[in-house]
Amino acid sequence: MSKTVLEVKDLCKTYVVNKRQNNVLRNVNFIVEEGEMIAIMGPSGSGKSTLLYTVSGMDKMTAGEVEFCGKDISKMGAKELADVRLNEMGFIFQQMYMLKNLNILDNIILPARQSKANKLSKAEKTEYGKNLMKKLGIIDIAENDINEVSGGQLQRACICRSMINKPKLIFADEPTGALNRTSSDEVMAELDKINREGTTIMLVTHDARVAAKCSRIMYIVDGNIKGEYKLGRLEKNSDIRSRERGLNGWLIEQGF
């Protein structure tokens, strides 16, 4: 029986802009099980990224509960949340932000070095970072500066960084949004590989081709999850085109 990694109950998020209340998330409920790879889709401004940032503790929720691995993060303070993000979560962003003055390997191992929960020695952390880079095929750029590599390589480095502390859940916000198709496919292949190895992934995307590689798709409109589409795990012999066609059909059927 699979374990629940994330449980979201009646999650609400409201912004006040120019004295006008903007309800970005309205009573969102869902569960993420261990080993899942979930895509959140929806039109621009529907609250996809806000949902991701709120459930990961990066943004404060207005109401509701978020349980991450049995811990209610909605009641945690900023310091506890930072610890959870550092030690138990991983993040991949559309903008591949890294520290400019650090080389790729150092950027990858930075969260490990900062983590007190990660009990590996400094050398072991470096070794683990290198292994991740090898696995994702970017070991050649370990000593490079971030400006010396392509967007696809940089995003794969970001994936390595997100995995350095062996997180229980990786959040990815439009991880392929800034990449060309080839790089996008490469990055998704890596995420799929990580997911197969047991890491749960929750990503936000506009792209049906990307979402088709996930096991479950949640579609969000005006801050509400309007529908869910289960594709099941992507197998080695899965026909990605047929999965994508199926997903597109469902989206049309639902009027999305």
Next chain:
Amino acid sequence: MFFEILKRDLKRKKTMNFIIFIFVVMSVTFVCSSVTNLSATLTSLDDYFEMAGVGDYVAIERADRDGKSAKDIADGLDYVKDIKVEEVLYNTDAIINKDGESIVASDIVLVSSFDRRIEKYFVGDNIEITYVPQGGAYLRQSVLEALKTDIGDTITVTIDGTSKQFKVLGLLKDAVFGGSLMSTPRIVINEADYRDFLKGENIELYKGRISFFYTDDTESLSKALAECTSLSFMDTSEVLKLTYLLEMAVAAIMMVLSICLIIIALIILKFTISFTISEEFREIGIMKAIGIPNNGIRGLYLVKYFVMSVIGAVIGFIMSFLFSDLLMEKTRQTILISDKGSVVLSIISALAVVSIVMLFGFRSTKIIKKFSPIDAIRNGTTGERYKKKGILKLSGSGLRPVAFIAVNDVLSGIRRFILMFIIFTIGILMVMINVNIINTLKSGKLVKWFGVTESEVYLTSTKNIKDYHNDRGEELLKEELENIRKTVTDNGMPCETRAELVFKYSVKNGDIAANSLTFLGVNTTTDQYDNYVEGSAPANPNELALNYRLMEKLDAHIGDKITLTDQDGSKEYIISGTIETMTNMGEGIRLHQDDKRNYSYMNGVLGTQIKFTDAPTKAEVNRRIEKIKTLLPEYTVMTADEFTDYIINSASYLGNTKNIVVLVVILINILVAVLMEKSFLTKERGEIAMLKAIGFKDGSIVLWQTLRISLVMLAATVVSIIINNPVHQLTGGAVFKIMGAKKMIFDPNILESYVIYPLIILAATLFGVVLTALSVRHISANEINSIE
């Protein structure tokens, strides 16, 4: 549309625009106040002496001496256009008291009647004194400080047994006797009060004259007056101006501070403009993409800088007056500082800053040509903009990540931090040099430059020096020294007692004549003095050693024969060596202890000294000093440090300067660090959001930001300590050289100069940085995808 873009830019880029604006205001404030202060200080003494009507040459003489007066000698000289003589009461026995307690202001007190004045006196902010009421008196700053007296207090003046009370009316600005190195305290009173003193039985002994000579040939006059044996002082008004050395030292420190402030302000301005422009590649790229030409974009920025610099200049111009007063407050207390032309100079300075801002803007916006629409699209990370970044490797470092990032940032972006480093270094150096000069001037080690031997205890007395002005003077003085020795030794403090007699002699080398203070030790030998520069100590009574400045003045050399003249006649001496002395700006002759001089012509006793013979510890010396105070109540008992301060009066004068310099340096450091940190936060917003997103706490990010500036500050402190000594010799050494000390060895307080003050500056600067860096709390991790 042009102005719409400008309006939106001013609104949207509030932080960076605010930083530029603040630096413009700061630059104008510093430049205006510094330029007016520089101008005022450079001309102040000349203006002051001219306004006071001081002649070209001034002579001070005792009226009780036989022989021709200075006026008698100069009367027949064709090159002397005019002579004005002021009668004064001038003696070592005049005493100024307050609250029944006898406080010695100095050895010689000078009492002047306002009605007999030749020079003009001033009070407060350039106001000429036009009347002194009966019972009222004006005193100079140093006397007020020595007496711990305030304006409105009552003091008592006793001359030849006549005591009169006076209400202190104000702070006297007196050009001739106002310099802090001029030890003679003058008190200006009403003519009726003066006449009361003239009724004294022995008042003739107290009478003196100040003669003001108006001539173009001061050199010939100096030679002519060298024959006058009644003179206590004679020199040109230019030399008199040197007695304002401490005031000018303060002014010089303020001038250096001002120049540093101008440099700092302009460097920061240049940096800020270049930095903000280079950060706007995206906007510039987009403007180019939509077809706005280079000149149009450049014009947009130049209009923005013009608007900001004009508004900033107006605010800075107003603020400069307050700042200028803060810097010159102490100097204004003793020197008449003219404000003429300061507004015009300030306006010119403000306009100059506006022009410089425009020039910097014009130069910095040249880079606009290089930016392309691709920069906007590729977020500035095109190959052309690529530069090697990191220097260190986290994987090979044992540092904690936050410390590592901080060190790596500084080493990888030296250019980014160099500005802060230069400013911090200049600031710390200013504080160190200032503190070291002040400590040296307060140090007991300085006594050797005042012609006395190094002893543990120094005594000054209200005792009648006149008692020694006779044939039995030597016998009486030695008797007194023996009494002191016996009293102190009998109380368990074995010692020797010494005294230093001061004479004023006319000295001649062929045709070249001068007047100089001359020292004769009692119970000392010439080899006990530690102020010989060249040659050797006088070994017999027909040898002497001269201050090197006097030697230059007389064009004399070691081995030459020179003559000293007093009222008893002339005596020939051979120069055995040169000495350093800081008395009367480098006057000084050392006589052999066995040389028989007529005590009748002695000017005073410069400190009776007690030298313990059993080498007591410092704590024991302090304990003994307390005991000696009770044993010798008629003496003021001082340590070497206190004696130095008594002579030079520097501590009270320069003490405030130390505080002002430290305060200004702290303010500049905080301002620079805060504004730089703000610009860093603006630039690093994305990196901070990313670090927060991946789990770095606010505290770690604040620490990262603060550590970087701490490292720069630490480097600046280390460099300041290393280069402190040569910079010292260039600045402070030059000041002491003018005073007559050729090889001044500074006596810094290591703890104060190199630890306490740098720590205070570091703490204050970092306090500002931490407060600024705390704003990282407002940068949210979820901003990561919305940051440009």
